[in-house]
Amino acid sequence: MKIRNIGIVDLTGFVAGVLFFNLCEYVIHKSFGHRKNPMALPFYKRHTGDHHNFFSDSEMYFDRAQDWRVILFPPWLIVVIFLLLGVFYGLALLSMNFSALFCIAVLGSYLCYEIFHVCVHAPEGCWFTNLPWIRQVRYLHTIHHRCHLMADRNFNILFPLTDVILKTIVLK
Numbered sequence: 619m620k621i622r623n624i625g626i627v628d629l630t631g632f633v634a635g636v637l638f639f640n641l642c643e644y645v646i647h648k649s650f651g652h653r654k655n656p657m658a659l660p661f662y663k664r665h666t667g668d669h670h671n672f673f674s675d676s677e678m679y680f681d682r683a684q685d686w687r688v689i690l691f692p693p694w695l696i697v698v699i700f701l702l703l704g705v706f707y708g709l710a711l712l713s714m715n716f717s718a719l720f721c722i723a724v725l726g727s728y729l730c731y732e733i734f735h736v737c738v739h740a741p742e743g744c745w746f747t748n749l750p751w752i753r754q755v756r757y758l759h760t761i762h763h764r765c766h767l768m769a770d771r772n773f774n775i776l777f778p779l780t781d782v783i784l785k786t787i788v789l790k
Contacts, residue, residue: 631716635723
């Protein structure tokens with residue numbers, strides 16, 4: 619993959635990829651992570667059953683690396699995402715540059731999501747927990763883990779854009 623002579627339309631591929639991931643994060647989290655959908659029952663059980671039973675708004679932090687199993691997605695998911703993006707890249711809807719930048723943005727957003735989700739559940743006192751963005755993400759995600767809010771509020775972890783647009787963000 620070579621990106622050359624990037625134009626404005628090509629750059630919109632990156633922006634579109636970030637926005638696409640943000641919307642997917644919200645929809646998948648809300649529709650499959652907190653609703654019993656027969657098509658995605660394993661995801662519901664893993665997310666609501668495992669993740670939300672393991673972490674509550676009063677117990678948000680992992681104790682050891684083995685706890686990451688309820689934080690991170692299974693490794694095969696990155697393969698699925700990569701294959702789907704490969705198909706999208708192959709279609710090159712507007713241009714190869716647009717498709718490449720879109721794919722880079724989606725993959726980068728996914729990896730950032732995983733990193734930030736670990737940061738959210740990391741114990742207090744880690745060097746990064748006081749960084750402003752991490753502190754804000756931790757705060758919003760803790761609100762999401764309140765039993766009475768988890769099925770309806772604060773679904774975005776990385777950047778709460780869709781939560782803001784759809785008015786599902788809770789700040790207190």
